[in-house]
Amino acid sequence: MKYQCDESLSLIYRLNLMTDKVLLNIPFIRNEISKNKLKHWWIANQIDVDRKTISRWLQGKTTLVLYENALNLSIVLKCTIKEVTLKDNTQLFATIEDQLEAAHSIINSEFINKLGPIGEWNVIENLIKATIIPELPLFVLGELYNKMSIACWRQSKLNESKIYAQKAKDISIKINDKTLKLNAMQSLANIASWNGNNSEAISIYKNCLEEKEYLNNNSIGSLLSNLGSVLIEIGRTEEGITYLLDSNKIFKSSGSKMQLSISHCQLALAYFDKKDYLTSKIEIETSIELAIDTEYKRGIHFGSLLLSELNIYLKNDKINSITLLESALKGFAELNIEEGQIYEIAGRICRLLQNYENSKKYLSAGLIIAKKYPLELAQLNLEFGLLTQELNGDNQLIKKYFLSSIRYFEESDAIVKATFVRDILKNDNIF
Numbered sequence: 001m002k003y004q005c006d007e008s009l010s011l012i013y014r015l016n017l018m019t020d021k022v023l024l025n026i027p028f029i030r031n032e033i034s035k036n037k038l039k040h041w042w043i044a045n046q047i048d049v050d051r052k053t054i055s056r057w058l059q060g061k062t063t064l065v066l067y068e069n070a071l072n073l074s075i076v077l078k079c080t081i082k083e084v085t086l087k088d089n090t091q092l093f094a095t096i097e098d099q100l101e102a103a104h105s106i107i108n109s110e111f112i113n114k115l116g117p118i119g120e121w122n123v124i125e126n127l128i129k130a131t132i133i134p135e136l137p138l139f140v141l142g143e144l145y146n147k148m149s150i151a152c153w154r155q156s157k158l159n160e161s162k163i164y165a166q167k168a169k170d171i172s173i174k175i176n177d178k179t180l181k182l183n184a185m186q187s188l189a190n191i192a193s194w195n196g197n198n199s200e201a202i203s204i205y206k207n208c209l210e211e212k213e214y215l216n217n218n219s220i221g222s223l224l225s226n227l228g229s230v231l232i233e234i235g236r237t238e239e240g241i242t243y244l245l246d247s248n249k250i251f252k253s254s255g256s257k258m259q260l261s262i263s264h265c266q267l268a269l270a271y272f273d274k275k276d277y278l279t280s281k282i283e284i285e286t287s288i289e290l291a292i293d294t295e296y297k298r299g300i301h302f303g304s305l306l307l308s309e310l311n312i313y314l315k316n317d318k319i320n321s322i323t324l325l326e327s328a329l330k331g332f333a334e335l336n337i338e339e340g341q342i343y344e345i346a347g348r349i350c351r352l353l354q355n356y357e358n359s360k361k362y363l364s365a366g367l368i369i370a371k372k373y374p375l376e377l378a379q380l381n382l383e384f385g386l387l388t389q390e391l392n393g394d395n396q397l398i399k400k401y402f403l404s405s406i407r408y409f410e411e412s413d414a415i416v417k418a419t420f421v422r423d424i425l426k427n428d429n430i431f
Helices: 011-017 026-035 040-047 051-058 067-076 096-109 111-118 121-132 138-153 158-175 178-194 198-209 217-233 237-254 257-273 277-293 297-314 318-334 340-352 356-369 374-390 395-411 415-427
Strands: 021-024 064-066
Touching (some): 026 138, 040 067, 178 217, 217 257, 237 257, 257 277, 257 297, 297 340, 318 340, 374 395
């Protein structure tokens, strides 16, 4: 099949393109494929190449291609040959300086020691390879930086995570890779939320949604789930539920069971806040079933923890609540997971069971673990205030806990929750 050469190209450039091979503009091609939701197999059929060939192009493994293939690709993407090709490789590949910086990042961060025990060997392997192969495509380096960011925040190393996410974003802007930019922005939003900058996080998530055509369905589902979770955490519950329900629809068709489990867990927490305990129980039981199917152990134990508290409200079943609480805490200990939210819920359960000694123990541990996370500190101080109040403690101490809770809620942009605590102070005449 013959195609007419693009008349917008200069004669010299057109003659150059007619040589055996041309250089693909991979970031542009990736953007167009993402934006138009095109399947790799379909593109391969249209231009009469193997599906694996398309994958090699998009991964940067093959950058020089036959002119005829590039021309056919431009027709499929409904753009010009000039747009899908580059005159030289200065924008496509990482410089020696870029690769040296990546090497220094690995050496200085001791990632082999840190990531090995948690199973992130693929990140280590890819990053080491990235420092030694010649002409590494910049978008690959950007993706690796984003993986570094994710690996860091999974270890609660938020400062390092932010640095790597910003590096990924900087590269995405340099090469105009929309998908890479949005993935990096999501990481930056997650970090902002954990640091208590929830308004900033919400703004970033919503900006990402405005360009969601460059994301696959799975990434859109994660974006909606993260946004919904943050909104619920700061007290904007109804708004958060809407986003979580939308994410659930996506995860059911194109997500993993683990993602769906997390989304149902967040819905359970939302309905719990609304005091709709029956719906919350249905959601958390669904979350646990999905977690069991995919061996998502953290999800199983967190589900048991929430069920422990729900049993108190729904059945006043203290014996089963204690069993579930002990099982959950044992499971978290075996996984070496310590989080402020876990200790806050455990402390509240013990308060409801009138086991005040253990309640104080768990809440005290939570305050130590959560010292970097304002929103968790807010919840823990609130619970400490309620515990002290129930024990008929000193009013000044109760006031101290509640005022600390208000301050941390306000720092975290959780104005609704800060107002709730202020109302407790007013209604109970604690001044």
